[in-house]
Amino acid sequence: MYDLNIPILSLLIWTPLIGGLVLFFINHKNDSFIKLIGFSVSTLTLFISILLLINFNTSQYLLQFVEKHVWIENLDINYHLAIDGFSMLFILLTTTITSIIIIFNFSEERQQNNKYIALFLILEGLLLGVFCAFDSILFYIFFEAMLIPLFLIIGIWGGPNRVYATIKFFIYTLLGSVLMLVALLYLSFQANSFYILDYYSLVLSLDTQIFIFLAFLIAFGIKVPMWPVHTWLPDAHVEAPSSGSVILAAVLLKVGGYGMIRFLLPITPDAGLYLNNILIPLSLIAIIYISFVAIAQQDMKKLIAYSSVAHMGFVTLGIFLVFNTIGQAEDIQIISHIGLQGSIMQMLSHGLISAGLFICIGIIYSRTKSRMIDDQSGVGQVMPLFSALMMFFLLANSGLPGTSGFVGEFMVLIAAIKNNIIYAILASTTLVLAATYSLWLGKRVLFGEVNSDTVASMKKLRLDELWPLLMLVMLVILIGIKPNLVLDISEESSINMIKIITNKY
Amino acid sequence: MINYLYIFPEIIITSALCFIIVLDLFLPSRLKYISYYLIQFSLIFCAYYIYSHFSYLNTNVSQLYDTSIFSNTFKIFILLSLAIIFYYTAVFLRYFNIYQTEYFLITMFGLLGMMIMISSQNLILLYLGIELLSLSLYSVIAFNKNSLFSSEAAVKYYILGAISSGFLLFGISLIYGLTGSLSFNEIFIHISSLEVLNNMDNVQIIGLLFALIFILISLSFKFGAAPFHMWIPDVYHGSVITTTLLLSTIPKIAVFVILIKLLASVFSGLLLFWTDMTIVLSVLSILIGNIIAISQTNIKRMLAYSTIANIGFILLGLSVGSIIGYKAAMFYTLTYVITTIAAFGLLSQLVYEKKPIENINDLSGLNSSSPFTAFLLMIILLSYIGIPPFIGFHAKLLIIQSLVETNNISLGIFAVLMTVIGSFYYLRVIKVIYFDESKNDLSTTSKLHLTGIYIMGLVLLGLLPDILGQLSQYSISNLFNT
Numbered sequence: 001m002y003d004l005n006i007p008i009l010s011l012l013i014w015t016p017l018i019g020g021l022v023l024f025f026i027n028h029k030n031d032s033f034i035k036l037i038g039f040s041v042s043t044l045t046l047f048i049s050i051l052l053l054i055n056f057n058t059s060q061y062l063l064q065f066v067e068k069h070v071w072i073e074n075l076d077i078n079y080h081l082a083i084d085g086f087s088m089l090f091i092l093l094t095t096t097i098t099s100i101i102i103i104f105n106f107s108e109e110r111q112q113n114n115k116y117i118a119l120f121l122i123l124e125g126l127l128l129g130v131f132c133a134f135d136s137i138l139f140y141i142f143f144e145a146m147l148i149p150l151f152l153i154i155g156i157w158g159g160p161n162r163v164y165a166t167i168k169f170f171i172y173t174l175l176g177s178v179l180m181l182v183a184l185l186y187l188s189f190q191a192n193s194f195y196i197l198d199y200y201s202l203v204l205s206l207d208t209q210i211f212i213f214l215a216f217l218i219a220f221g222i223k224v225p226m227w228p229v230h231t232w233l234p235d236a237h238v239e240a241p242s243s244g245s246v247i248l249a250a251v252l253l254k255v256g257g258y259g260m261i262r263f264l265l266p267i268t269p270d271a272g273l274y275l276n277n278i279l280i281p282l283s284l285i286a287i288i289y290i291s292f293v294a295i296a297q298q299d300m301k302k303l304i305a306y307s308s309v310a311h312m313g314f315v316t317l318g319i320f321l322v323f324n325t326i327g328q329a330e331d332i333q334i335i336s337h338i339g340l341q342g343s344i345m346q347m348l349s350h351g352l353i354s355a356g357l358f359i360c361i362g363i364i365y366s367r368t369k370s371r372m373i374d375d376q377s378g379v380g381q382v383m384p385l386f387s388a389l390m391m392f393f394l395l396a397n398s399g400l401p402g403t404s405g406f407v408g409e410f411m412v413l414i415a416a417i418k419n420n421i422i423y424a425i426l427a428s429t430t431l432v433l434a435a436t437y438s439l440w441l442g443k444r445v446l447f448g449e450v451n452s453d454t455v456a457s458m459k460k461l462r463l464d465e466l467w468p469l470l471m472l473v474m475l476v477i478l479i480g481i482k483p484n485l486v487l488d489i490s491e492e493s494s495i496n497m498i499k500i501i502t503n504k505y
Numbered sequence: 506m507i508n509y510l511y512i513f514p515e516i517i518i519t520s521a522l523c524f525i526i527v528l529d530l531f532l533p534s535r536l537k538y539i540s541y542y543l544i545q546f547s548l549i550f551c552a553y554y555i556y557s558h559f560s561y562l563n564t565n566v567s568q569l570y571d572t573s574i575f576s577n578t579f580k581i582f583i584l585l586s587l588a589i590i591f592y593y594t595a596v597f598l599r600y601f602n603i604y605q606t607e608y609f610l611i612t613m614f615g616l617l618g619m620m621i622m623i624s625s626q627n628l629i630l631l632y633l634g635i636e637l638l639s640l641s642l643y644s645v646i647a648f649n650k651n652s653l654f655s656s657e658a659a660v661k662y663y664i665l666g667a668i669s670s671g672f673l674l675f676g677i678s679l680i681y682g683l684t685g686s687l688s689f690n691e692i693f694i695h696i697s698s699l700e701v702l703n704n705m706d707n708v709q710i711i712g713l714l715f716a717l718i719f720i721l722i723s724l725s726f727k728f729g730a731a732p733f734h735m736w737i738p739d740v741y742h743g744s745v746i747t748t749t750l751l752l753s754t755i756p757k758i759a760v761f762v763i764l765i766k767l768l769a770s771v772f773s774g775l776l777l778f779w780t781d782m783t784i785v786l787s788v789l790s791i792l793i794g795n796i797i798a799i800s801q802t803n804i805k806r807m808l809a810y811s812t813i814a815n816i817g818f819i820l821l822g823l824s825v826g827s828i829i830g831y832k833a834a835m836f837y838t839l840t841y842v843i844t845t846i847a848a849f850g851l852l853s854q855l856v857y858e859k860k861p862i863e864n865i866n867d868l869s870g871l872n873s874s875s876p877f878t879a880f881l882l883m884i885i886l887l888s889y890i891g892i893p894p895f896i897g898f899h900a901k902l903l904i905i906q907s908l909v910e911t912n913n914i915s916l917g918i919f920a921v922l923m924t925v926i927g928s929f930y931y932l933r934v935i936k937v938i939y940f941d942e943s944k945n946d947l948s949t950t951s952k953l954h955l956t957g958i959y960i961m962g963l964v965l966l967g968l969l970p971d972i973l974g975q976l977s978q979y980s981i982s983n984l985f986n987t
Contacts, residue, residue: 027876072899074974075906115876137902141893148892151932155940156872163940167932174890174928178921181902185909185917 007067008055009081012048012091013128016041016098020121023114031113035106038117042095042102045124049095056088058488061496063134063197071138077194080135085493087131089344089486090251090258093351094131097250098124100471101243104359106464108366110241116157120247123149127251131258135194136184143255144177150248158239165232165239172222172232180219183212187267200266200500209271216263217279223256226316227286230309237305238371242362245301249308249354254347257315261340261497265322269501272323279320284426286313291433295440300361300371303441304354307397310430311350317427318343318412324419326501333498335418340494341487342411348486349396349404349479356393356472360386363465364445367458373441378450379458386461387446389469394442396476398435404479511565511572513558514551514580515620521547522613529606540606541595544613545588552584568688571626575984578976579623579762582839583755586846587616590754592955593850594747600950601861603745608648612751615641619759628677628687631763635673635727638756639666645751646744658743665736669726676719683712689771696774710775717772721782724767728760730820731789734813741809746861749805750849753812754842761819761838768823769831770984776826783824784916790817791920795927804865807930808848811889814927815841821920822904825911828981833903835977840900847960848885851878854953858946865934870943878953879938881960886931888963891924896963899970 019041028034057064063082071079083091101120110116126149129142147170154166184194186208191198204212222229233253237245264272272279287310294306318339325336363386364379365371380387396403399410409430416424450456479486509516521543529540555562555577562572591609598604618637625631643666647659681687684695701710726733741749768779794814801807819841822834855878857867872879888895901924908917966972 024880025877072971072974074971074978075903112876141898144898145893148887151935152939155936163936166940167929167936170932171925171928174892175922175925178925179918182905182909182914182917182921185902185906186914189906189910 008048008052009065009067009083009132012045012052013081013125013132015048015125016045016121016128017125019044020118020123020125023118023121026114028114031109034114034117035102038102038105038121041121042099042124045128046095046099049091052083053088053092053489056083056489058085059492061085061492071135075137075194077137078135080138080195081132082134083132085490086258086261086344088489089348090131090254091128093254093348094124094127094251096471096475097247097351097355100355100359100468101246103464104246104362104468105243107462108243110157112156116153116241119149119153120243123153123247127255130255134196136188136196136199137194139196140177140181140184143180143259144174146252146255147173150244150252153244154236154240157241157244160239161235162239165235169232169236172229176219176222176229179215183215186212196262199263202267204268206270206274209268210274213264213268213271213275216259216268220256220259220264221316223259224253224312224316225256225309226282227290227309227313230286230290233309234302234305237308237358238299238301242358242365245305245358245362246355249304249358250351253308253312254351257312257319257343257347260316260319261344265319265340265497266500269323269326272320273326276320276323279323280317280423283313283317283320284423286310287317287427287430288433291430291437294437295433297437298373300364300373300441300445301358303373303437304357304361304397307434307437308350308354310434311346311354311397314409314412314427314430315343315346315350317423318346318408318415321412321415321419321423322498322501332418333502335415337494337498338411339415340497341490342408342413342415344408344490344494345404345411345479345483345486346408349408349476352472352476352479353393353396353403353405356469356476357390357397359465359468359472360390360393363461364458368452368454370454373444375452376445376455377448377452378446379455380446381450382455382458383461385466386469389473391442391446392473393476394438396480398438399431402477402480404476404483406480407483508565510558511562511567512570514555515617517547517551517554518613518617518620522610522617525606526610529610537604537606541591541609544606544609545591548584548588548591548616552581552588555581555584567626568690569625569627569630571624573983575980576623576762578980579758580620582842583616583619583623583758586755586758586842587612589846589850589959590747590751593750593846593853596951597745597747597853597861600856603649605648608645611641611644611648615645615756619755622759623762625763626689628680628689628692632670632673632677634759636670638759639670639727642752642756645748646740648748649745652743652745654743655745656743658740661743662736662740665726669723669733672719672726673723676716676723679712679716679719683709683716689766693771693773696772699774701774701777713772713775714778717775717779718782720767721779721786724760724764725786728757728764728816728820729790729813730786730816731793731813734790734793737813738806738809741805741812742803746805746849746853749808750846750853753808753849754845757812757816758838758842761834764823765831765834765984769826780824780826783820787817787820787824788916788919790814790820791923792817795923795930798927798930801930802864802866804852804862804868804934807865807934808845811927811930812845814923818901818904818920821916822907824916825907825913827907827911828985829910830907831984832974832977832981833900833907835981836903836973837900839973839977840896843963843966844885844888844897847881847956847963848889850959851882851885851953851956854950854956856948856950857944865937866941867944868934868947869937869941871938871947873943874947875949877957878949881953881957882938883935884960884964886935888967890928890931894967896967896970896973899967899974903974 066082069079126146133139151170187199188194290310297303321339322336325332396405399405565572615638618634622634643663649655729737794810798810822830855862888897891897891901905917
């Protein structure tokens with residue numbers, strides 16, 4: 001393991017947090033000055049995360065870059081940061097997406113722009129905190145503090161129904177997380193420590209496990225979101241400003257998946273096995289039913305929001321399939337390893353693709369002031385380059401081979417086939433359904449005749465709108481062609497995770 | 506031989522009072538500020554005296570008057586809180602031209618009452634302290650004599666307060682009849698000698714339980730726990746906002762000290778019974794407080810119900826019946842007081858259409874007219890909800906942790922779910938501040954620098970909760986060692 005002599009994780013978290021807090025109070029008349037500060041802070045954070053990646057050792061599963069200081073002596077709560085393979089990937093996703101959002105914001109004019117950018121930076125810092133925290137209370141603090149910036153982003157800069165959407169979002173997620181707090185406290189009481197890895201070795205009875213499992217499931221299930229607790233997501237997406245939707249879909253939902261991997265899998269495997277007959281159908285409902293719901297949408301943002309729920313269904317399917325292999329032969333465990341890695345792959349790829357799609361919709365909305373599919377037609381004739389990019393994201397969204405969207409779904413499907421062929425058949429309907437809603441959206445918006453003045457007068461794509469999209473396209477193709485770039489990072493952690501679960505059984 | 510040094514803090518306050526009352530009569534109105542500064546000085550000096558004589562005062566072994574570290578911590582806290590409250594009061598009263606030095610002096614009598622309450626080791630002394638506090642509060646509530654609401658609130662509080670005093674006296678006389686003593690220590694010894702667990706149907710124990718119930722009812726009334734909370738919304742609503750600030754903060758500390766002394770040490774033999782009682786009180790308070798607060802439009806009434814809910818949380822910590830719960834309850838009380846001073850203090854400095862803030866909607870669009878104030882208010886509200894990293898989160902965390910560690914998990918789940926319900930009405934205020942249209946009629950009575958510094962301190966306390974944690978640990982363990 002390489003040793004950096006600087007507290008790089010603290011640096012990573014506090015750079016955007018402090019940058020954001022400072023920016024929050026700089027009420028500068030000059031908008032470009034504010035944008036420049038935002039850009040430099042987010043780029044600096046991105047560089048720190050890349051530095052982290054360079055120094056990250058992928059050949060072992062132990063925690064790296066550990067920082068541990070006593071924080072609350074009374075309760076033995078520590079300021080304990082570290083990362084493993086899973087964290088590394090999500091950190092990169094967060095820093096990349098935030099940088100892209102800040103660049104995308106260059107083109108937008110709005111009231112109180114300093115606060116807008118500041119809140120995104122604060123949100124970035126808190127998200128990074130969630131992925132780095134290995135003390136459960138510290139994790140919880142970042143997890144819940146995350147609500148505040150997004151609550152304000154949607155509430156202040158959102159659409160007409162923003163108050164409803166943002167309060168719904170806040171209360172939904174708060175409800176989930178408080179139950180998790182009780183579970184965390186119970187675990188810490190049993191383990192006599194707040195260190196997350198100490199929870200892994202706890203031996204709990206099945207009844208206890210089920211309660212803890214449910215508490216975590218509600219917390220992370222709402223965040224992911226799983227059917228039937230997904231209803232806050234479309235509302236939040238529709239009312240959020242474009243960049244808010246981007247970070248919501250691309251990173252915030254992933255916190256749910258990350259939490260499931262970090263807590264549900266290793267702490268309560270028996271409960272997972274016991275409840276799997278309910279959990280896997282829930283994921284399948286998310287995949288199939290929500291895809292149908294997506295087809296019926298008239299609002300572009302809602303459509304992509306529902307498609308997010310469906311895609312996250314794949315993530316939870318891959319995670320829950322791991323439970324099914326508990327106590328079985330070695331070769332089947334390799335399958336669940338593939339499923340787990342597929343879930344992570346799916347999360348990253350969905351992060352990139354949905355970010356791209358929401359940026360595209362934001363670009364259309366900024367020109368036509370409408371998100372309704374019926375109001376647009378023939379965008380392709382007015383903005384050919386933009387349409388090509390958007391079509392690319394739509395195809396990736398439907399799982400086109402060669403893009404990252406394909407890899408994750410494919411891996412989860414392999415795991416499903418080995419588990420139960422019926423799961424696999426049901427899950428694979430998404431290949432048709434996702435193609436249906438994605439391509440149909442493309443057909444209605446991008447192709448066809450130009451039949452309204454607003455579309456005809458759309459301005460050309462600006463450079464600061466093109467760059468974010470191009471970066472995302474490159475990443476999607478890169479990961480699609482060489483998925484091992486991503487998979488290698490979490491390989492050891494994932495193998496270790498399967499081992500922990502099996503040993504526990 | 507009586508050693509007067511032990512009660513020197515009380516002597517300071519009393520003599521300052523007597524001196525300033527007379528002095529103020531002779532001061533021309535442009536020099537009235539002198540008496541204000543003298544009052545502030547006497548508070549700070551008294552707090553400093555206690556702080557500098559901490560270990561000396563702790564050597565007091567009197568059976569009547571307790572000056573242990575535990576009591577003195579709370580006294581210092583009350584004195585400093587009162588200094589801050591007086592600052593807000595002075596600013597507010599001057600702005601609205603109802604400034605009178607008597608307001609502060611009457612409150613000082615209440616302070617004396619609280620100090621006696623905190624230190625009392627004898628039921629009669631306790632009763633005297635409570636009455637001194639209550640009487641000064643009645644007159645402070647009625648202070649704004651032009652307002653019908655104020656008079657109504659004062660009369661209401663007076664009548665209900667008299668009933669609750671009656672309950673207290675009845676409980677005290679029962680105890681005297683059964684144990685033959687009024688001293689905390691002797692009552693404690695007497696109850697311990699009964700061996701409650703082995704003689705459940707002993708007549709004496711039933712009698713003591715009656716007495717305990719009467720005393721607990723009276724104290725819950727002062728504390729504001731449901732179902733004895735009826736006066737809180739009306740009185741909070743009727744008083745001027747700085748009086749509400751006073752009412753909702755330091756008297757709660759004094760009552761908390763008495764509750765913890767009576768329940769956790771004097772009546773510790775009856776622990777089995779009073780834990781159930783406090784659970785009922787706390788569950789009702791949290792339910793009623795959080796649910797009724799949702800429908801309030803007046804911000805003082807809303808915060809009144811939020812007080813009831815917070816009191817419920819404090820009682821929930823007490824109901825654990827072990828040191829970890831008391832520590833959590835103390836942490837919660839201190840946090841609640843610090844946050845509430847910030848909340849009412851900030852609100853008292855806001856003016857809407859030349860009148861003090863009354864309704865939640867008066868605040869709409871505060872963010873566009875003064876973003877800094879809006880930000881401060883948001884921090885306070887988020888802390889009330891219990892969103893990390895603010896101090897309110899740590900307080901709730903400790904309460905829930907103490908419940909989980911004593912296997913009261915269902916109560917813990919109840920508490921967190923009620924937190925979610927409670928979050929709604931705080932969020933509505935944030936919504937009004939940040940998301941609604943500005944009315945542009947909002948201004949402030951004075952510069953908010955001090956409030957800003959105070960609230961930044963609150964944030965800092967949230968990042969370093971160990972400060973309050975160690976304090977609670979230190980004082981609670983002191984209570985049980987001596």
